[in-house]
Amino acid sequence: TFRRIQFTPDLLPSDLTGLAIYNQKTQDFEFRPGPLLTQILLADEINRATPRTQSALLEAMQERQITVDGNTMRVPRPFFVIATQNPVELEGTFPLPEAQVDRFFMRLEIGYPNAAQESAMLKRFERQATNDPLDALAPVLDNATLLEMQRAAQTIRVEDSIREYMVSIARATRAHSAIELGVSPRGALFLYHAAQAYAATQGRDFVLPDDVKYLAPFVLTHRLILNAQTRLRGRTAQDLIHEIVESVPAPVENP
Secondary structure, three states: OEEEEEOOOOOOHHHHHEEEEEEOOOOEEEEEEOOOOOOEEEEEOHHHOOHHHHHHHHHHHHHOEEEEOOEEEEOOOOOEEEEOOOOOOOOOOOOOOHHHHHOOOOOOOOOOOOHHHHHHHHHHOOOOOOOOHHHHOOOOOOHHHHHHHHHHHOOOEOOHHHHHHHHHHHHHHHHOOOEEEOOOHHHHHHHHHHHHHHHHHOOOOEOOHHHHHHHHHHHHHHHOEEOHHHHHOOOOHHHHHHHHHHHOOOOOOOO
C-alpha cells in the first residue's frame, strides 16, 4: 500500500498516527488509523511541518510500530518512508530534528535535469490529458519478493577488514575538527547494510572497499553537523565526507 502526506505547518501528530474517536452508538472509543499504517509513505515537503509533527515518524521509522493512547500497533511489512524537503532558506520551513534525520537511510540531491532529459520529459507529457505516462505504471514485484530480496542482501559477506574500514570512517567524522556532530552508530550500521545491498545489485556475494567509498556520501553526509567556522568558510558536509573517505586507509587484498 502507498500513502502520500502533504506536510504543512498545521499538520498534527494525530494526523499521521490516527486517533481514537468516541462512538455514541457503541459508547466506546474507536481507533481510526492514520496514513502511517502503510507500507510506502511519501512525506512530501517534510520540513514544512513543525518538529513536533515530524517527530511522530520516529517510532515508526525505528521500531516499525506506532503507539496511540497506550496501544501499540505494528506497521505493515515492508515499511519505509520517502521524504522530500525544501531548501531550509525558504520561508515557512522548519529544521528536521537530529534524531529524525539520523533515521533516514540515505539523502539524494536530485537537482535539475540536463537539457536532453528536460526535453524528453516535456515530450513524454505533451499529451498528458489523453495519455498520462503515470497511468502506465505497473508493479514490478510483490511484497513477498521484496522481503526475500531484503533477506538475501543481509547474507552478503563483509570481511572483517571492510567492516573495520566502515567503523574507521564513522569514527573519523567524530574526531574531525570541522565537525560538531559526527556519524552515529546508526549511520555506520546503515552504511554496512547499504554496502551489502549495493553488492547484491552488482551480482556479487561480497562487499568491496569501493562499494563503501561510493555509498558513503549518500549515507553519511546528512548526518553531519558542521561547526560555525566551517560553515562560514563555505565548506559542505559532502566535501568533508569525501575528504575523510580519502584519508582513511582502505583495506587491500593480501598477496
